[in-house]
Amino acid sequence: MTQQIDVAVIGAGIAGLSAALTLGRLGRSVVLLSDGVPGGELLKIERIDGVPGHAEGVAGYDLCPTVQEQAEALGVRLLDVPASAVAAQDDGWLVSSDAGDHLARAVVVATGTVMARLGVPGEERLEGKGVSDCASCDGPLLRGKTAVVAGGGDSAMQEALVLADHAAKVFMLVRDDQLHGQASYRDLVLGNPRIEVRYGSIPVEILGGDHVTHVRARSLASGAEEDIAADAIFTFVGLVPNTSVVEGLVPLGGTGRIAVDPAMRTKARGICAAGNVREGSPHRAAGGMGDAAAAAVAIDAYLATGDWPAA
Numbered sequence: 647m648t649q650q651i652d653v654a655v656i657g658a659g660i661a662g663l664s665a666a667l668t669l670g671r672l673g674r675s676v677v678l679l680s681d682g683v684p685g686g687e688l689l690k691i692e693r694i695d696g697v698p699g700h701a702e703g704v705a706g707y708d709l710c711p712t713v714q715e716q717a718e719a720l721g722v723r724l725l726d727v728p729a730s731a732v733a734a735q736d737d738g739w740l741v742s743s744d745a746g747d748h749l750a751r752a753v754v755v756a757t758g759t760v761m762a763r764l765g766v767p768g769e770e771r772l773e774g775k776g777v778s779d780c781a782s783c784d785g786p787l788l789r790g791k792t793a794v795v796a797g798g799g800d801s802a803m804q805e806a807l808v809l810a811d812h813a814a815k816v817f818m819l820v821r822d823d824q825l826h827g828q829a830s831y832r833d834l835v836l837g838n839p840r841i842e843v844r845y846g847s848i849p850v851e852i853l854g855g856d857h858v859t860h861v862r863a864r865s866l867a868s869g870a871e872e873d874i875a876a877d878a879i880f881t882f883v884g885l886v887p888n889t890s891v892v893e894g895l896v897p898l899g900g901t902g903r904i905a906v907d908p909a910m911r912t913k914a915r916g917i918c919a920a921g922n923v924r925e926g927s928p929h930r931a932a933g934g935m936g937d938a939a940a941a942a943v944a945i946d947a948y949l950a951t952g953d954w955p956a957a
């Protein structure tokens with residue numbers, strides 16, 4: 647039987663958890679659909695920097711359950727299933743999942759992003775056998791060993807620093823001729839004797855039988871290739887937004903993320919987007935929390951007035 651609710655929040659990363667929490671506080675009936683353990687990307691991060699009130703950083707596995715408990719205490723119903731489809735029905739949106747159908751007057755899409763793949767030979771075959779995107783999960787297994795990090799942005803630098811606490815050597819393969827992102831991370835990376843940065847260099851193949859043994863790196867300037875002996879490779883070369891569940895319902899921006907106005911409203915009446923999945927996201931935890939608050943307030947006003955200014 648279809649259940650009627652005020653708001654369906656799709657995705658239980660920090661943006662979805664925060665949106666559900668704020669909507670619960672505003673007295674709305676909320677269902678939060680979670681694809682896996684609530685927390686999303688942050689669950690893998692040992693030290694989230696830049697969250698106000700946590701000067702020394704905070705672990706995702708500490709922060710996210712706290713927000714989840716807070717939301718559930720405010721009446722948010724957490725469903726441990728992904729949303730499989732969203733379709734217009736009556737004045738609202740029918741959100742389908744293995745837990746049944748929910749007819750929601752409004753929806754917050756907070757489905758985040760997934761890591762882009764390198765798309766090189768060996769990557770898929772050796773996934774989980776040395777190919778990883780989680781330094782805090784796999785770093786402790788690399789004590790005294792060698793790791794390669796592909797990428798030169800904030801995530802790549804942060805994870806290289808985590809790896810350098812465990813591995814004897816970390817090579818960073820950076821496509822450009824400089825590291826991008828926060829100066830504080832750059833200084834730490836460049837000052838770390840265990841990290842060697844190779845500029846203008848990309849991985850072109852991951853080698854190994856049952857496990858990664860080498861990463862083939864190519865110099866973009868000379869085309870020369872070198873097999874770096876390594877036990878693992880961690881890839882942070884971009885993010886792909888998870889927009890399939892609302893495909894065709896909401897316009898996307900130039901980067902394939904969901905286009906929103908400053909109140910996180912999409913052009914589809916009653917649908918907001920928040921966090922990494924929305925166009926222009928700063929890709930920070932605090933950004934996701936802020937988006938969530940804006941989306942919740944916009945939806946609360948919509949439910950009260952029926953007004954939905956065009957995005």
Ligand SMILES: Cc1cc2nc3c(=O)[nH]c(=O)nc-3n(C[C@H](O)[C@H](O)[C@H](O)COP(=O)(O)OP(=O)(O)OC[C@H]3O[C@@H](n4cnc5c(N)ncnc54)[C@H](O)[C@@H]3O)c2cc1C
Pocket residue numbers: 656657658659660661662679680681682685686687688691693694695696697727728729730756757758759800801802804805888891920921922923928929930931932934
């Ligand atoms: C290595 C690394 C380090 C980082 N360090 C920091 C840092 O120090 N400080 C900082 O502020 N930020 C940091 N970030 C960025 C931060 O993690 C993200 O900006 C933030 O977690 C994004 O939250 P989100 O809720 O938008 O998306 P996500 O965390 O990706 O959550 C989205 C959730 O929605 C789920 N989902 C997808 N489709 C569906 C569906 N159909 N139904 C239900 N659920 C679905 C996904 O599985 C996921 O669980 C880091 C990121 C990385 C990769």
